[in-house]
Amino acid sequence: MNALTLRLSNDDLRHVVQDVDAVQAMATALITRSAGREDLSSLAAEGAAVRNDGETAIYETPEDGERCVMPAAGLRDYRLAVLTALATRHLLVPGVVTASVIGSGFALELQLAVLRTHVPNVSHVAVAVIGDEPLDQAVLDRLDRDGIGYSLVETPADAMFGATLVVLAGSTRLGTTRLAKGAVFVNATGVDLPPALLDGVHAVFVDDPEGLADSDRTFVRTHPGRRRFGRGHRSPSVVADLGRVLAGEHPGRTDHDHVLLVELIGGGTELDPVLAGRIHQAAAAAGLGTFVGN
Numbered sequence: 001m002n003a004l005t006l007r008l009s010n011d012d013l014r015h016v017v018q019d020v021d022a023v024q025a026m027a028t029a030l031i032t033r034s035a036g037r038e039d040l041s042s043l044a045a046e047g048a049a050v051r052n053d054g055e056t057a058i059y060e061t062p063e064d065g066e067r068c069v070m071p072a073a074g075l076r077d078y079r080l081a082v083l084t085a086l087a088t089r090h091l092l093v094p095g096v097v098t099a100s101v102i103g104s105g106f107a108l109e110l111q112l113a114v115l116r117t118h119v120p121n122v123s124h125v126a127v128a129v130i131g132d133e134p135l136d137q138a139v140l141d142r143l144d145r146d147g148i149g150y151s152l153v154e155t156p157a158d159a160m161f162g163a164t165l166v167v168l169a170g171s172t173r174l175g176t177t178r179l180a181k182g183a184v185f186v187n188a189t190g191v192d193l194p195p196a197l198l199d200g201v202h203a204v205f206v207d208d209p210e211g212l213a214d215s216d217r218t219f220v221r222t223h224p225g226r227r228r229f230g231r232g233h234r235s236p237s238v239v240a241d242l243g244r245v246l247a248g249e250h251p252g253r254t255d256h257d258h259v260l261l262v263e264l265i266g267g268g269t270e271l272d273p274v275l276a277g278r279i280h281q282a283a284a285a286a287g288l289g290t291f292v293g294n
Helices: 010-016 023-034 072-091 105-118 137-145 156-158 241-247 273-286
Strands: 005-006 049-053 056-060 067-071 097-105 124-127 147-151 167-170 185-187 204-206 238-241 261-265 290-291
Touching: 005 273, 010 105, 010 147, 010 273, 023 072, 023 241, 023 273, 049 072, 049 261, 049 273, 049 290, 056 072, 056 105, 056 273, 067 072, 067 273, 072 105, 072 185, 072 241, 072 261, 072 273, 097 105, 105 124, 105 137, 124 156, 137 147, 156 167, 204 241, 238 241
Parallel strands: 005 067, 097 124, 097 167, 124 147, 167 185, 185 261, 204 238, 204 261
Antiparallel strands: 005 290, 049 056, 056 067
């Protein structure tokens, strides 16, 4: 007898991520990877697998053959949002957080949803929407319901002004905007930031240390050290990966005034079985999605 497959849409993911807590599971995965061990975090521990079938991610458990199909881009964007939450929780200066989130589409929505649920002490979020795709009002309503103020601003520069946390989830021109003292900047786009912006960055953290060897990003080509790469600008040094920070092997922030950049160089390319499994469980429990025959 063939098992049924639970098919989820982006709209289903919008609802289910409100109930999913995969932050600790992601932390375990990063620590495992950073220690140089085989990635045991999900595939071995939970016996699950996820594969990419074009535009969809197919999650399957070997024990009972249950399957869940979801948009691959949505799963990747959710992984980036969880990585963002982990980085900010461990690198932000303690205290009230004023955030700036710049991006577009579903990636922007997921960043805001995870920020709301997994980053403590956020008092206000300035949102800059890139492109013509409107932001789902329900996302903003949830911020308001949780006592987090928000403002929709016209430009990334307006959003970034004075923010202690800046999240970039969509490619755009950032100009020469300077970051506030002690800010954390998370770049989830996979695209290089303007050299002038890097001038104010003191240290870089990455999610995937193995990805440094294959990356052609500017900050990687000039690593280690703060070497000049044109027009008098300097590239900040990559000091550690997030796994080392989470494991307590690196202190992370060493000065309250330092501006820290988090480059998610591997977070958007992987389909994570842990996250897919959490989404599957939460969606099934909430009655979301549509069951179809295999």
